[in-house]
């Protein structure tokens with residue numbers, strides 16, 4: 001996953017996402033459905049970039065990747081972070097809201113693990129708690145052999161990250177090639193990511209299996225959609 005590039009993640013995604021705007025929208029969606037909500041768990045939280053802008057809540061984060069969590073802990077030293085698999089975790093507590101953003105859920109790869117992830121997140125909700133999930137792409141909008149590229153141009157950090165995404169059955173394979181320049185030298189490496197391509201119906205069914213009825217916004221913050229459910 002992102003272990004090798006964790007220290008580059010914020011520089012790359014700051015050019016792709018508006019975390020402050022996402023957080024304001026999450027806050028609006030959560031408070032609309034559970035007024036006064038004050039505890040929040042970010043599942044697959046990565047470097048904690050959403051949490052940074054959700055400061056009105058008592059926050060916790062969870063991720064599988066220790067390198068991503070190391071960046072999150074440096075960013076938010078007072079926030080508890082848990083190293084765990086989102087498909088099967090037990091923190092022994094409940095939250096007013098669980099969020100899972102930036103398509104992190106796609107990394108579970110299989111429908112069975114999609115269902116156990118939604119179930120695990122639901123088990124951590126207070127009654128009336130809100131679950132917000134930003135999905136990965138669905139198979140019908142997948143563009144095979146699509147060429148992706150991101151460029152970072154800071155005074156002491158230059159990054160070119162490219163990939164040609166392909167599909168094996170209902171799993172998308174994204175092999176990123178990085179070229180990273182700093183005053184210490186120029187480094188080149190690759191990173192392989194595998195994400196499940198689930199249909200809208202598979203997502204909605206995973207919510208239903210956890211006894212949640214989800215609303216589906218087909219647009220969401222990045223055009224990939226958004227699911228919002230209340231326990």
Ligand SMILES: C[S@@+](CC[C@H](N)C(=O)[O-])C[C@H]1O[C@@H](n2cnc3c(N)ncnc32)[C@H](O)[C@@H]1O
Nearest residue numbers: 044045046063064065068085086101102104107
């Ligand atoms: C695209 S990043 C999103 C990070 C963050 N939510 C954001 O919006 O920037 C996906 C994250 O999912 C995490 N992840 C992948 N598989 C996971 C799993 N099984 N359990 C928990 N986290 C996982 C990765 O380590 C990575 O931090």
